[in-house]
Ligand SMILES: O=C(O)CCC(=O)C(=O)O
């Protein structure tokens with residue numbers, strides 16, 4: 001049985017129509033994208049006895065979160081071996097038959113745990129050439145069947161949670177938010193884990209198909225592991241930049257909630273994955289609060305009104321259903 005989601009069959013009309021009209025018009029192609037020198041923080045310095053070293057590392061992290069909304073970290077506490085193992089186990093689960101992956105309760109996941117394409121897409125712009133397992137951290141332990149995958153995911157989630165806390169503490173302090181806010185509002189069980197697979201895309205040369213459409217993350221902070229293929233791009237000053245794979249590094253990006261909490265100081269930056277002719281994997285940990293947690297802008301005058309995480313998610317979902325895109329923080333501007 002085939003493991004590949006039926007992208008071409010299901011989206012035949014959408015693909016043909018969009019590719020024809022866009023090719024004729026010559027619009028919406030990806031711009032020329034160059035790789036960026038994403039700031040890279042060596043977290044070994046965070047634990048240094050040398051105060052100057054520590055402070056300089058903290059400054060790098062804060063500046064990257066302000067100017068880029070994205071940075072990379074090395075010496076983050078998760079070994080390359082561990083990350084490679086995650087990729088191997090991830091690959092195995094995606095290799096299961098498609099008919100099995102779409103079954104309700106596959107691996108004992110809740111409904112909508114397995115996602116592919118975008119059933120609601122009306123144009124190519126809303127369509128992602130990828131499949132993913134998206135699950136709450138608290139559901140990892142009840143996963144059935146793939147024992148090794150579960151163990152690796154548990155280890156990754158635990159390490160990513162520690163890493164997210166270290167970074168959030170540094171970033172919060174700099175904008176006058178006490179770390180206790182996170183300790184009280186973000187229990188490890190409220191975060192999410194997402195395993196992404198980007199199948200080789202036969203239309204990648206058209207430069208019109210995305211592996212993952214442009215979006216910002218709905219969380220405080222994300223920890224991302226990408227394999228060596230490349231394709232992740234971020235938007236900076238109106239231009240797209242590629243994030244060059246670095247096997248030793250994890251990618252950190254600021255999410256919408258931290259932009260709101262920091263009153264716009266830290267940037268939740270749009271990013272996307274372009275489709276290529278190669279299979280690609282990534283794993284993302286989304287550091288989130290509990291549903292009822294309130295997010296309030298720290299700074300005067302406040303840019304955003306206070307909202308709960310639940311309200312933010314509901315509004316985003318409604319916007320996606322009605323407009324095809326998330327809209328996001330703009331909805332909460334004062
Ligand atoms: O695949 C990647 O590199 C990024 C994934 C991502 O942005 C996401 O899952 O939100």
Ligand SMILES: [Fe+2]
Pocket residue numbers: 215216217271
């Ligand atoms: Fe993302």
